[in-house]
Amino acid sequence: MVEGNIRVLVAKPGLDGHDRGAKVVARALRDAGMEVIYTGLRQTPEMIAEAALQEDVDVVGISILSGAHMALVPRILELMKTNGQEDVKLFLGGIIPDEDIVQLKEMGVSGIYGPGASTEDIVAQIRKDVLKRA
């Protein structure tokens, strides 16, 4: 999708914590000229995949602090594939152990960002992902 603005879904799955990090990322992406669809807390993988489909986003970003990423991410990717959105990239924020990072990248997660990550890096990676998709 070269035409139009880049559309990103930002979601916070799981029952844990707050969505401060997700909101910071959402605002940074907006300031970079992207259209961010923000869905709020406690999203199930089904809700995330459904929103990604309805909003025809280019990229999905999720924030997971609970440690449940190895259960949630494959499920979300699988649902997106079933919906015909296997070309939509997924990025992840949270505290992820190194050994999981390798596996998640193999599954196709395009970016993984810890607490210290800069939002500029996220913006740059999304732009790259979207170019590849077009």
Add this chain to the structure above:
Amino acid sequence: MNLSQALLNQDRLALSRTLTHVENNSEEGRKVLSEIFPYTGKAHLIGITGAPGTGKSTLVNQLALYYRREKDHRVAVLAVDPSSPFTGGAVLGDRVRMRDLSGDPNVFIRSMASRGSLGGLAQSTSAMVQVFDAAGFDIILVETVGAGQAEVDIAKLAYTTLVVEAPGLGDDIQAIKAGILEIADILVINKADRPGVENTERALKGMLELAHPTPRVFQHHGRQMVVEAPEKDDEQENFWFTEVKRTVAKDGTGINELGKAIEKHVRFLRESNEWDKQTRIQLQSTFDSLLRETLFARFLDELSQEAYEEIMSKILKREISPWGAVEELLG
């Protein structure tokens, strides 16, 4: 299978892709709009507008649940939020209040940024609505924020317009200032659980009395025609007096009554022929603006860049007026 066919078969990915094409005004989007046009004209378009934070999204969530529960209608939601004028980006957060609707294949929610397209927002909204209509949605709920010209333009497209107010929003003067009450078919006082509802309702009803009856203005061959409003006691059945309804969207109180008021409005539209007039307004504004756009583009294509710049520089030097220039070019 092509995109239009898949859309008419209610394929959700095709619907979503089509909405993107149409929003971007791409060639593919225009092609699909043209192909699906014969299958449009069935949906009831309902506009929901009002100041930020009055509870529009929460209300849309409840209305969608109402139409699913009571009518088994298929419901589409188009939630429009402003783009940042500086970066062109946007945070679209209306879905946060619509989580009850997830998992229902007969509901489809789409968020849209206004993209600062002057006057174009009403046109792109109307095109998005056509897509939902062709995809078999019976009810299309369009949420917009505020009371600017864009909201008024979108309200003109809707068959039924709800204006949402809430008590204690630093107060009711805002509503008159914006003149937004005039576009309301139904005035919803949401957050009726809050203190001060009585005062808000009294103030708004007072303003409505002043505002009514409003003459109806519509386009006739691109010119504005004013149809005089009837006196309150003759032709009453041909005139709609704004209804006022209280709701608590947070828990669903008053939603059934609001739903019934909307149905009453639809009956009025059907019986008084206003439905057909409204349809004509919608299609004519699409047709007129396409005609304008196309003629303008075609004319610029034919005029050389130098000729355009030359006349523009004469205008800047005030050797010729913009009016005179147009006459010279087209005369």
